[in-house]
Amino acid sequence: MDGPILALFVLSTFVGGMVNGLAGFAMGLVVSGVWLHILTPAQTAALICGYGILVQSYSIWKMRHALNLRTLAPFIGGGLFGVPIGAVLLGYIKPDFVRDGVGVLLIAYSSYFLIRPHVHSVKPSLPADVTVGFVNGILGGMTGLTGPVITIWCQLRGLRKDEQRAVFQPVILAAFVLTAISLTANGTVTFDLMRVYLYGLPALGAGLWVGLKLYGHLNEDTFRKVVLVLLMLSGLVLVFG
Template sequence: MSNIVLYLVLSGAVFAGAFVSGLSGFAFSAVAGAILLHVFPPMEAVPLMMACSITVQAANLFALRKSMQWKASLVFIAGGALGIPIAIYLLQHVETGTFRLGFGSFVSLYAAYALFRSAPAYLRQMQSQSRNALVGFGGGLVGGLTAMPGALPAIWCDIHGLPKNQQRGLVQPYIGIMQLFALALMLAHHNISLEVLIDFGISLPALAAGTAGGIFLFGRINEMAFKRIVLGLLLFSGLCLVI
């Protein structure tokens, strides 16, 4: 593959992932990875996606800082901080393919059901701190094994029928901290290659353009459209794990 084609593929994948993440708050790795993992070796693609995803999360947190609910997110973050080290250990010592398949199937089935359900009955209260911490723990564990830390919190918010600004303000800080924590743990055991740094630098224009476009559109879609986008991305992400 020529350098020009490789650049176009890299930029296209990063732009698509950044746009989706800027719009929904998650799913960068699912969208970009569907392309990058077929072009780059995993040891190059995975850290590249992590670096790009954290950059998008930082931009999301800054652009939507007035909507962020850091205090409410702390209990989710505390639970997730306990789950990630366990996931990192399991990645190094246990075959996790069956888990990814099972979790991907669960996410896909839930998203498909939620997309087509009629007159959903929501649980309006999210005041149980123990349940929120458990969801955070599950998200950290799952995120370390599948690179999808936001899946369980997004489902939890959907079950409770949270409006888009409240959901984004709750889940966005959680995802950002979980990804930073996971990257720090991985960097303690692995080095990022020069190729990853070069690819990251090349992808910055596409990353910035996609993120800006996604955040812009987020402010202009209604609640129903946002809900369908989130569920559609959950369905896509789950199917990527299964396939």
């Protein structure tokens, strides 16, 4: 990378880290719009996973007081089956149809709940949680988006902001780890890419720190709206990206 491109990469990495610190997800949404113009799709996916593992691990550590392994197990278990199935389905289903369909649903969901002031909580159940984890894994395997389904479910459950992040961030982390293993095995991760990865680490750390500081000042309603706006942006990227 030459100077201007490297500066653009570092700046986008900082913004991506900040958004992840603030909302707990959507780093890939922020950075891919820039990185796909200077890196290959496979390299972009690998860097998102590599950085995502770091930022999610650190954020989960900060939220450790809210973690509940019994709550997490159904989502992660369902996702472990869903991710490889989603990857296999790519060979049989046109991904554009999936991306457009999911994008429209995200836009409709976020628009409705941004306008509607109150959300009636749904009752949790083990079959529902496993199914949500499974569907979330399939979507992640097909599109690389491992956050929207589980994030929506956490909102519908009526969880508080720390409780939401203590659920959807570990689930996203597990999907990142699975993806990173497969990308490493197929040779996407090279020494040159590792060098680029190291260039972005300071900016990532600084952005994450700023985002977490901002998160500490959000009340429950503002956090809900931030998540809904990011879900809408995810949908717009899927449909028009």
